[in-house]
Amino acid sequence: MSGEIFFAAAGMGPKARGQALVAKDGFSARYDLDRVRGVFSRSDHKLAGESYVGRVLVLDAAKGGVATAWMLHEMTARGIVPAALVLNAVNPIMVQGAALADFCMISGFDFDITQAIPNGALVEVDPTGEQPFIRVTRSSA
């Protein structure tokens, strides 16, 4: 598994690396997070109670409303923020938020990325090239 690379359709922001936090669930900064404590707070989210700080979040789809467009910027300014977002499907809000915050995000795979990346694996995310990708550098931390 280590060294395996998965290409995305689009990417934005700087390179990032960290431990993957993976779930077949959605992402919305307002709906799902306690942004003060840096944990998933929606009780029925599959990552409820988990800290997202410094983690590479590998999730299914962007959810919820428009607030994430500002919140990614606010979270980045305080340093209580994921290292990167890797999503099967984005909505425009995630893209707009990543653009304002200069945040690492890639999305769009020909398969379910949440099934491809092991939870807890060390990964690097590179959105800067023609073909943005996520690479597993070690299968478990």
Added chain:
Amino acid sequence: MKLTDEEQALRAGEFGRAAQWAIEHQIKVGRYLGARDFVAVSQAHVMADTESLGLAGIEWLERVARLPAHERRVRIPTITDPRGTDFAAAHRLKQQPWMVDLERRAIAALEALGVLMTNTCINYQTIMPPVLGEHVAYGDTGVVIYCNSVCGARSNFEGGPSALAAALTARTPRYGYHLAERRQATLVVNVGFTPRELNEWGALGGIVGRLAGDYWQVPALVGIERVPTSDEMKHFGAALASYGSVALFHMAGITPEARRLDEVLAPGRSVRSHDVGEADIRAFQESYAAAIESVDVVVFSAPQLSLVEMAQAADMLAGRRAKIPVLVVTSPQVKGDADRMGLTARIEEAGGTVLAGMCFYQSYAREMAEANGWRRLATNSAKLVNILGGYGYRPALMSMPACIDTACNGGRIVP
């Protein structure tokens, strides 16, 4: 992206530094989402509540506001989504002085850009609804889905930074729901029960939102037996957008782009279909209300109430007394009429609190819960129910009459 001469001038800074930032931001977004060029927009609607902005966002806005006047002004009519407080009621909500201070700073910065502080998420009911085919840059998912679906306007979800960018450049990247081909249905939902109460319309929206799954899905509903009212469309759309991140729906025979179902089905393309009935709507509501015997607060908000909803709340409270807080949240435009017509006085004489220009979930809901001891909440808004779980509330979805009965019953829910 292909840029016109004007767009290249914007990029070169000939229209000032704010517009230069804006077009660069829009190019980043447009490239990511596959836009080939820009489309002119006639209005912008900016979501910029201070809970979302945070101190970093407010300082960012203030930097733009300090630019010379000719460099910072919006170029098209630009209005705002609800704010994070009603200054007249902040102390009653136990909001902290720092929250109110942040609000004042954000308002001052937005006003310096020429933004009209309408503070509403029901601009399509109160300000200037867009018309069929009009390209706009709207924030607030409920605003976008209503205007796309019911009015036939063309907008993507434009978060605060991007709506502001559109206001500064008078255009937005042409992707998603600005394109006719993206507006075709991707799933058909056969509805076997036409809702009656607003909470039922919200529940239907929530169910369809879950079925749809993501932003790029466009549900077409079949089987709605009468033309819904504006308030019913509002609650249905707001919930659909909230649960599914959906920005456009069609109702066969009702909404303007789907006079017949085949008008929104691409020829030769098969789409998935689902059936939704009364039992599904009941189960959806019971999934929230189950195991909640009493609540601490009743909230009517998300979306803000129309004048008609304000009158309904006043009528239902007539001659009664709420024994727990009842928050009735509307727009500044409706509040003026509600005051003039005596609706505000009637609601408050019965123990309710009318709030204007804010929305409950955009107003530091977590901090309000802690300060007021609010843990369990009743509402007729499916959108609010969906959001507040993440803020630590246990919400129950009920009709407006049932919510008011509960409030007058000291918070105990009558089965």
